[in-house]
Amino acid sequence: MTIENYYLTLTCKNRPGIVAAVSTYIFEQGGDIEEAQQFDDKASKRFFMRVSFSCAADAHVLKTGFIEIANRFELSWDLRAVKEYKRVLIMASKLDHCLVDLLYRWRIGELPMIICGIVSNHPREVYASIDFADIPFHHLPVTPETKATQEAALLDIVAKDKVDMVILARYMQILSDHLSTQLSGRCINVHHSFLPSFKGAKPYHQAHARGIKLIGATAHFVTSDLDEGPIIEQDVTRVTHGDTPEDLVRKGRDLERTVLSRALRYYLHDRVLNNGATSVVFSD
Incomplete structure (x- = not known):
């Protein structure tokens, strides 16, 4: 399958396990994380993350599978193929x-x-x-x-x-x-x-x-x-x-x-x- 590049962004109330869950999910989908940045805002107690990764799975499959994690951590999130300008x-x-x-x-x-x-x-x-x-x-x-x-x-x-x-x-x-x-x-x-x-x-x-x-x-x-x-x-x-x-x-x-x-x-x-x-x- 063709390898595609993706951006995943998310924000939620900060709690343990978010980074582990996201990186594990990308790994299990056969993805390769190329850049990951995160920020824990102490004032608002909110967590922010951006991940750039490549993967052979298509965007629909990735989004569907990610819903469980999004619901678990109550994420506001977006996952987009880089080619989708x-x-x-x-x-x-x-x-x-x-x-x-x-x-x-x-x-x-x-x-x-x-x-x-x-x-x-x-x-x-x-x-x-x-x-x-x-x-x-x-x-x-x-x-x-x-x-x-x-x-x-x-x-x-x-x-x-x-x-x-x-x-x-x-x-x-x-x-x-x-x-x-x-x-x-x-x-x-x-x-x-x-x-x-x-x-x-x-x-x-x-x-x-x-x-x-x-x-x-x-x-x-x-x-x-x-x-x-x-x-x-x-x-x-x-x-x-x-x-x-x-x-x-x-x-x-x-x-x-x-x-x-x-x-x-x-x-x-x-x-x-x-x-x-x-x-x-x-x-x-």
């Missing part, structure tokens, strides 16, 4: 640096995913220099008066295309509480600031006004609380008193690209597990 919808506005970067990394195979489409509140002409190939493009303009209708159309696309994750690649519109709730756990945003500092509009200008020596960018899950969702990835770069706000914006663009692509890569490889107000990220 996740389906991603990218949203952008006029600033296209994150969008272009994601498309490039996808084309060279760095981000293994299916791009279901690109959504923008601006027409396709704004992106005339970008080759979208056969990726569907959806122009969904929005005003305060049409916001509810626009977001309903977006949710229709998410449902029709069976989207696993929505990526806000500098999409410069605030999602409504309703939409944020509908996309809970399925939407990642990049914020041009090292959250929780300098939230809201023009964070680089806020940082410049305070004489900050480090600026950053943050990728986080979207929640109804603006810029307060569980953080997935962050990075910083040094700046000086001689940098203008425009210099900070320029340097920030590089951070935003790196942080968003890194967060997306972690998600695509099942390295991000929700832990209430925070995230457990098993970095590579």
